[in-house]
Structure formats: structure tokens, C-alpha cells
Amino acid sequence: MVDVAERLSFFAALYKVDENPEVGMWWLYITIIILSIVVYKLGFAKKLPPLKSLVIYLFLILGCTILTFFGVFLPVAEGLIVASVILIIYKIRLKQQKNEEKVDGIS
Known part of the structure; x- marks a missing residue:
């Protein structure tokens, strides 16, 4: 007999x-929504009018419904955490590089 508790993902x-x-x-649903929004904002978000942003977030939340069912046994939330950490590191490095270029341009 299969023990379901052994097959659950970390967050589940x-x-x-x-x-x-x-x-x-x-x-789990709320966690996946929050992490998806973070990943979207860090990696893909553009400045859009409010109505278009609302539509994007509604579809993002709708997609998270499906991801939640996968997230019970698959590491969906864990993957979103890894993606957000990578994007945070990328944004920090990009900002540092721009600051260095700005300083080099002045001197």
C-alpha cells in the first residue's frame, strides 16, 4: 500500500x-499565487495600464489553480522559490553593473 504522506511535496x-x-x-494555493506574482514581477513584468495588469493577474491566478493541484505531489512552489532567488540575484547583479558603468562614465 502506498503512503500518500511520503509522496507529498515539501509545502504540501x-x-x-x-x-x-x-x-x-x-x-498551498496562496503560497503558489504569491510566489508566481513575485517571479512575474521580477522577471517578466512591464509597465502596463491598470486594466491590462488586472487581466494578467487574473489569468495568473487562474493558472495557479492548476499549478496547485500539481503542487501537491510535484515541487511547484519549490521551483518558484528557486526561480525567484535566481531572479533576485540577477536583478542585484544588473543594478550593480549599471552603478559601476555610471561611476566609470563620470570619472
């Missing part, structure tokens, strides 16, 4: 989706 196990599925799935 953290939120105890196997013991309390209703609350656990909501927490």
Missing part, C-alpha cells in the same frame, strides 16, 4: 494537505 507536507485537505490546499 508543511501545510498537511493529507490530514486537512481543505485548509492545506488553500494555503
